[in-house]
């Protein structure tokens with residue numbers, strides 16, 4: 001499985017966590033990382049053909065960003081608006097992303113308990129990430145369980161370092177789609193039953 005990581009941070013050199021994740025992901029096999037701010041430049045203009053060709057070469061698309069005002073930094077919106085175009089991602093023959101997987105990797109300043117009903121942010125991250133879920137849905141991608149690291153406002157260096165292996169095992173898990181995991185388990189059960197029947 002090939003993974004494309006689209007990192008949307010306004011300045012990775014000033015980042016505490018997304019830079020760590022970006023570097024760790026860049027070192028993985030079968031993984032392509034893209035710093036969208038560096039690529040899009042000041043005008044946030046993307047070469048649509050290059051971006052779409054890259055999408056076609058990967059099975060899992062990861063949107064990585066720090067949580068800014070209950071959304072992603074503007075460069076990700078610019079990339080989405082330009083690259084997920086009519087006839088490519090939606091509309092007539094717009095089925096090029098169908099069957100791929102989409103995963104959100106996000107850090108928040110607010111603590112985990114704030115992202116619940118009754119917390120000061122009122123809504124869960126699953127609720128607040130609905131636009132990404134529906135973008136995946138409309139384009140025929142399977143939306144995977146996001147990886148969310150909360151509490152960056154008070155996180156210690158040890159928390160940041162500890163998140164790296166947890167993030168890697170989540171983002172690169174080939175069975176993150178429960179349908180894929182279930183299919184393997186059912187196949188295993190059928191094989192075990194066939195083996196038991198052959199012995200008895």
Ligand SMILES: Cc1cc2nc3c(=O)[nH]c(=O)nc-3n(C[C@H](O)[C@H](O)[C@H](O)COP(=O)(O)O)c2cc1C
Pocket residue numbers: 009014015016017018019065066067068069070071107108109110111152153
């Ligand atoms: C402009 C801006 C808006 C932000 N909005 C939110 C927000 O809505 N909710 C939240 O929990 N944190 C918010 N934060 C905190 C960031 O999510 C946090 O600093 C970031 O995840 C840290 O990632 P980094 O170390 O890679 O920069 C905001 C930060 C900035 C600079």
